[in-house]
Amino acid sequence: MTRHAQSERLLLCDELDRLGPDRPTLCEGWDTRDLAAHLVIREGRPDLAVGTILPFLHARLEREQHRMAQGDYSALVGRVRQGAPAWNPMSHPKVDELTNLVEYFVHHEDVRRAQADWEPRDLPAALQAKLWSALRRSARLMFRKSATGIVLIGEGQGRYAAKLPDQHGTVILRGTPAELVLYAYGRKDVARVELEGDADDIAALQQAELGIS
DSSP, X not given: OXXXXXXXXXXXXXXXXXXXXXXXXXXXXXXXHHHHHHHHHHHXXXXXXXXXXXXXXXXXXXXXXXXXXXXXXXXXXXXXXXXXXXXXXXXXXXXXXXXXXXHHHHHHHHHHTTSTTOOOOOOOHHHHHHHHHHHHXXXXXXXXXXSSXXXXXXXXXXEEEEXXXXXXXXEEEEEOXXXXXXXHTTOTXXXXXXXXXXXXXXXXXXXXXXXXX
């Protein structure tokens, strides 16, 4: 089995090592050290990670993530590179591929595209296909706050109706699966996606909050 999630993890870690701890990312308020700390907590500290969904624990999560981010940066990136601990189901290759591919792809691009000289990568067809499958599974959640209907057309993959229209008409999004994933996960400003539809509908989609939050 090709482990695309593992590949994206290692490429991200290479980029984190290359850039150092204080470079910007597309995650609001986070530099590279904060992003590395987030990933360590996500896989290794469920007692803290639960703060992403339980508001009364969010302050503790932020405090501990900040503390971790101020530590040894190289060691922190090394922990990300090692992957999930053995007790975490995400340490198993199939679970890792299912749960971490989009996580590490998006965060890899969060680091790359926050730098001034970024260019889109030429991704293998197999990775694009995996990203398309992942997007189809998550698209209704990602676009749930959009008032428009959503139709995704993935280059080389086909068409997927992700959401029925609500207060507005339907907007068609065209692009490679990779770019559509970035758009769906809220990276609209850097995702190279073509939007087709009524101007008012496109404006409504552009203003919508997309992603998990």
